[in-house]
Amino acid sequence: MLKIGKSEVRISMVIKLAGAFCAFLIGAGFATGQEIMQYFTNYGLAKGIGVMVVNCLLGAWTAAAIMNLGNESKDEQGLNSYKNLCGKYVGAFLSWFIPIFMFLTLVIMIAGFGSTLNQLFGTPNWVGCLVFAVVVTAVVLLGLARVIDTIGFIGPAIIIVTMIMAIGVLATKGIDLANWENYINTHDVLLASSSWFMSGVLYALWNIVMCLPFMSAMGSKAQNKTEVITGTVLGNVLFTVGTLFLVLAEGSQIDIVGEMSIPALTMAQELSPIFGVVYAIILVLAIFTTAVPLMWSVSSRLAKEKTVKFAVICLIIAVLGFFGGQLPFERLINYIYPLIGYVGFIEFAFIIWRDIKLIRGMKSGEPLPAHDEEEKKTAEK
Template structure:
């Protein structure tokens, strides 16, 4: 334990929060490289850095706001996070609307795992999706504490391995920025938005929607706001570093991987068959670390964890997600994540409004209360 300012901070909790934060954000889209392609690489290096900067700043701000809210409210299930942030009426609407998007994203995770399974082992995609559905369900049934402990350890590991692979690709092939720019301007590449600025905003706001219940619940486990902020900052630094390395690696191989569903895996396989297998395992873990909190968030919205009803709901979610994963992975990424980001604009506006009220309350030397019913 260390002291930052007047607050005592548990290093273990900071690492857990940062790791769980990274793990949730990584998922199928990041670790496969497909999400990075559509939000960063396909814009070119200059705009990619711009997207990354917007995402880092906006992501840190919004994530810290959500975790702090969870810390203040001690909302251990994440059930009240929408109402606490957006008030009774908008919050109630989002509390039912957002789980639908979470389920769609879980479907994307299963599709990504299926694509990876097929690309590595040559087995049918449905088998990969089925394996993920079963394993995720078993972990979620253990409860939130087990989820945080599990993915908090895995998250930083994934980032480090991804960076090592990406740096290996860059060292071997170099980065031909002229070829990179020529390719994206002469080919019909998938983009998250026609505007790179909007892409950065959407990427960060996706996190508000998808992470809100889970991050609010994670924040409730922290001892104080300093632990929350420190964990979020560390998590964002790790995520940005891994993302930049992956962008440069994809840019160096853009003409070879642009049409591949899992470009990061293809790059790892090009370096070494052994590294390809290792990265396939890392990729599986990355997908797992996002799929687990997604299923937990949806199930926890419907019923209390560690009950028979919770178990039944998890099984139903797994079955529906499995059948939905038959849709093409890259198409799911291109449709679901931007749509979720636009919904996140609503949450962002309420975060801004709450921060204004927090500043006003601080100037008046009073504490801002939690929203009451009817507000």
Template sequence: MENQTVSMKKVLIIAGAFCAFWIGSGFATGQEVLQFLSTSGAAKGITGAAIYSLLLGFFVYTLYGLGQKMQFSNPYDFFEYYCGKHIGQAYTWFSVVLMYGIYVVMLAGAGAIIQQYYGISVSTGTYCVAILALGTALLGVEKLIDIIGVIGPVKIVFVLAICIAALTVLVQQPDLLAVNSALIQTAGFPTASDNWLWSAILWAFLGLMFGSTFFVISGSACKSPKEARISGLLGVGAIFVAVVLLIIAEIVYLDVIKGQQVPTLAIAKHVAPLLAMVFAPVLMVCIYSSVASILLVVTRKFAVDKTKKFNLIAAALTVVGMFTGTLLPFDQLVNILYPISGYSGIALVAFIIYKEFINKNAFPFEKPGNEQKK
């Protein structure tokens, strides 16, 4: 029988860590929500947010529980658990490359924020966030989760702040949401796909590929499968609320976000200069915590955290990411990489469903012994 130990303090920390990991540059800047949901208008966008959250909730429930039960010595082993040795290895390496690509996208987001608000070069923001994230990743999994677990709720509060301003505008102009919902669909913003429903589903698959190893790592830090699953679902619930409110804010402030690399910062600046003054560094913290998490997850493929090998590889990956993160504009990087990532998750979902619900004995997995720290 499964251990059912649940610590509410631990649940809140793990849920907060999920939010901190999830609200990276794509989400916090508003580009991700804009390209996947807001461009479809309010009704379709919010319905898409619900579908996205239900699918993401299933992925989180499954992988948080698996991580706690299996306690993988290497989080990437879950691919072999679901897909077998050969396909699992292919997915492992694809995931590593994908995660590192998203790491680069997030560093580009940091540069875009610095440039848009402070007027400083893109490279400055990119380099600063990369170095701070490296320092945090070197502290190890447990310390990273403790740090970003506190940052997560702060992110949610500041995202909600600009959304509350949008709701205030709607009270005064109740027809604005309907009018701008029609206009945003022809405003020329890049979109993840031409179909709103497929965009929502694709975003959920992106979430699976983006977050799978982090889900497994977070689950392993819990004391019971129940504690792990509650933590993950609480985090998904908080993200759902933030997504819905952000869709409303972007549609209400359509004229404000046109031509902006960082829609949320443009809205904050429009609502109140003081809010923007606080929001800009908060966005940087959002990206920093996600970048640190991704760097740790990618490096864990090659070495155990807090070892000399881990530190050297993490430093090398940081140096490469610092320079490649300035090659393409941020919105172009999001539009290229994120949809591709979503498509790659479709087959993985099929493997998960097959083993969880059809044949639990498929692809027998023998957990290797714990890696030795060097």
């Protein structure tokens, strides 16, 4: 137990919040290195660091706001997170609209696994996509949605292994900044946005769109706001440090990984065939721990778990995801992720409005309005 100011903070909960936050952000995009290429590396070192700063600051702010919301509402399942943040009508719209983007992200996970197997063993993409779709569907049908509660341990492990790989690349290969800048200026590289600043904004807002129910549920487990803020800050710092090392490694090997679908795996294989296998396992875990909650979240929104309807929906999602996974992995990230980020502006506007009301309430001494009808009734009693 640690005391910060007047609040007592459980170190174990801070680590759990930080780890779970990182883990949910790390899927096929980050662990493959492709997401990092498009949002950071392909802008060059100076602008890439600028993207990190924007993402870290905005990400910490929005994540803390959402986790605080969950802490206040005690919505342990995150079921009312959209309504709690955006109100009855906009919240209801988003609660049905966001699962579409969750499905599209699941498609990216399936495509990422297909590309990973293709790069490792030369198998056709459709083979990896089929295997992954079947395994994820089987796990969801078994009712193992609790995988969400275990990813807090896998997230930091992925970042640590990624950092080891990145440090190994930098130590053995060095870095040529002039070559890095020349490559991105002379090649048609994929960028999340034409503006590096907007890239940082979109990256942070993509996170709150996809993670809102999860982060709200995680916030409900904290005993006070200090734990929430400390956990989100630590998670963002850990994620940013991991990103920095991966960006530097990709920039140092830009000639080799610039055209690869899975740049991080390429760098791991360049270091050592054995490390390449180890990283492939970590990569599969990263994709899997994101894909399962995504499929479960979409399916459970439409039907009750462990029912025939739920099973049918899972199978339909798997089939659609398999066919969607045949599209180029890097192109899927380039089209879908920024689009999700733009949708995040809706939630961001409500976060700003909520913070304004919070500041006004602190000045006037009035509490924030209750989050739902039950809480209002409780307050009236």
